[in-house]
Amino acid sequence: MTLTATETVTPAKQAGPGRRPARTRALIPYGYLSPTLLLIVVLMVIPIVMVIGYSFRDNVIVQENSVFAGITNYTKVLTDPDFLAALKNTGVFISVSTVAHLLLGLAFAMMLNTQLLSGVTKAVFRIVYILPWLFTIAVIAVIWRLLLDPSGVVNYVLHTLGVVQEGVNWLGDPGTALWAVTFVNIWSGYPFFMISLLAGLQGIPHDLYEAAAVDGANPVQRFLNVTLPQLRPVIISMAVLDLIWTSQQFALIWMTTGGGPLNSTEMLSTYTYKRAFSEYEFATASAAAVIVLLLTMVLAFFYVRQQRER
Incomplete structure (x- = not known):
């Protein structure tokens, strides 16, 4: 009896009607991302490129034909006493x-975790402590302008306690204005840190x-050797983010002091705004904005690096 070997031929797998080519499937995620990418390009990339271009030209926007100025605008900004004062104040x-x-x-x-x-x-404490975070910057600015007025509540309380003899113009005195707006910014921003650290x-x-207590560690040692090391990633992340956010603070300064008096509260944000929309020096304002962008990118670099290490 002779056995005849037959070869089984497997037909080539054909793509069904519902299957897409591999290249098409690879492009699908980019299709979903395209609206967001388009918004980023239109609202962020293009304006940044335009501002960088303006910073190297003179008489932009206010005149039809601007001229190339090189680094003149940057030199003008970096040697401007007002910019140096704003940099120091910031x-x-x-x-x-x-x-x-x-x-x-x-x-x-x-305190809330004890x-x-x-x-x-x-x-109750959580409700009280979180209240400053619920107010908008406009409301905070108006409230504290009334509280810090020479005839306001703060001066009344200090005068009653015998701390001051007469009303102090906290926001109008060059010696106290910067510390006053800094205090207001601290009051309005600490709840976010409280919630994150909690x-x-x-x-x-x-x-x-429990292990630290068994080893004989007292509360201070447990805080230094257990709590702080465990909170270190959160503290670093929050610190870098706060540096970025606070460096861009504009509304609070503008609605309380406007950068005054005598540039005592002038910040990089208010300096750039005044150059652009008060003095119409858009080229100089663009150079200042690029400098602020570079400083912010340095902070953002360290933040991203820290997140990647985590």
Whole structure:
């Protein structure tokens, strides 16, 4: 008996009516992203490119034919005493605000996370502490302008306590205006840090504290060796973000002091705004905006790097 071997031929797999070519499937995610990418290009990339182009030209916008000016606008900005004063004020404003935000946020977060307070007390404190975060910048500016007025509540309380003899114009005195707006910014921004750090505290395993207590660590040592190391990623992220946000603060300064008096509260944001829309020097304002962009990109670089390391 002879066996005849037969070869089984497998037909080539053909794409069904519902299947798409691999190249088409690879382009589908970009199709979903295209509306967002288009908005980013139109609302962010193109304006940034235009501002960079304006910074190298003179008489832009106000005249039809502008001329190439090279780095003249940058030299003018970097040697302007008002810009240097704004840079100094911005440095003081963001550094003091960031440190105070972290300290107050951590203190209130630990208060709300402690076991010494009841649940009802914690709930009441959370409502009270979160109130500054609920107000808009416009409302905050109006409220504090009234409170810090020479005839306002703050001066009345200080005068009653014997701290001051007469009403102090906190926002109108060059010696106190910068510290006054910094205080207002601290008051309005610390709740965000409090909530973020509270979430970080609640994520720390309780076993770490129990192990530290068994080893004989006191509350201060547990805070330094357990709490702070566990909160380090959150603290670094929040600090870098606050530096970026505070450096771009405009509405609060503009609605309280307008950069005055005598440029004592002039910030990089208000300096750029005045150059563009008060003095109509759009080329100089563009150069100042590019400088601010570069400074912000440095902070953003460290933030992204820290997030990638996490």
